[in-house]
Amino acid sequence: MNILEIEHCTVCYKNGTPAVSDVTFAVREREIVSIVGESGSGKTTLIRAILGLLPPGGRVTAGKIVFNGTDLVTADDRTLRDIRGRSIAMIFQDVGSSLDPIRRVGAQYREAVCVHEDLTKKGFLAKAHDMLTRMHLSDPDRVMDAYPFELSGGMKQRVGIAMGMTTAPRLLLADEPTSALDVTIQAQVVSQMKELRDRYGASMILVTHNMGVASYLSDRIGVMKNSRMVEFGTRDDIILRPRDPYTVSLLEAVPKLGGKMYAGN
Ligand SMILES: Nc1ncnc2c1ncn2[C@@H]1O[C@H](COP(=O)(O)OP(=O)(O)O)[C@@H](O)[C@H]1O
Ligand SMILES: [Mg+2]
Incomplete structure (x- = not known):
């Protein structure tokens, strides 16, 4: 059963060039989905759009984002406020500095x-x-x-x-939550996120630069490049049988993958 369905979603900022173009994927109950891809590919824009937390000038110009039966793109402020925090929580990249x-x-x-x-x-x-x-x-x-x-x-x-x-929350959105932490702490925090899913059945979308983290944590992985999701599939599909040349190049950039990180899961 899907908890979130993103259908043909396009997001633009003021200059009109889409930061997210025609992206479609779904997140199931209890599933962890990672979004990987180079800087500027639209990852942050995509997960901010889910909760209607785009920076000024950002707008979903096409598509649907359906959470538990409600289209969040057309939902009113009250519905969104209610869902924010209670059902969907977001951990920002720099959440520490927002204290x-x-x-x-x-x-x-x-x-x-x-x-x-x-x-x-x-x-x-x-x-x-x-x-x-x-x-x-x-x-x-x-x-x-x-x-x-x-x-x-x-x-x-x-x-x-x-x-x-x-x-x-039923769905946790996390934008590079561990990138600023040192490697040992990062591994511990990431395993706690996995435990959250195991204990509470939360679903999760995790944006990460780190293919090792994505491989360890995810059930499915989406790969973004230039505003598009070029590939979306199970962890094994993406890591072991990537189809898109861009995914292949991301994997080649990770020396240890296929070794410790993957086998450790
Ligand atoms: N507040 C903003 N105003 C205008 N353009 C933005 C804003 N935030 C991001 N962008 C543009 O949207 C695109 C995607 O950025 P972003 O979603 O931050 O990518 P990522 O998180 O993958 O690095 C980039 O071209 C970026 O310049
Ligand atoms: Mg980002």
């Missing part, structure tokens, strides 16, 4: 989570602690008490990812 530097992490975390969920203070703290620990923030109390300016960039990013995952 207010002069308010304590705990207060911001609570605010973000409790907008969507009725939780007692105790219930909230238990959930937040659990999620921060899963993100390998070893002293959750200290993190919750800290001001963001007291934390490193990598710690803030992990707090942001934890916040996005705490509401256990």
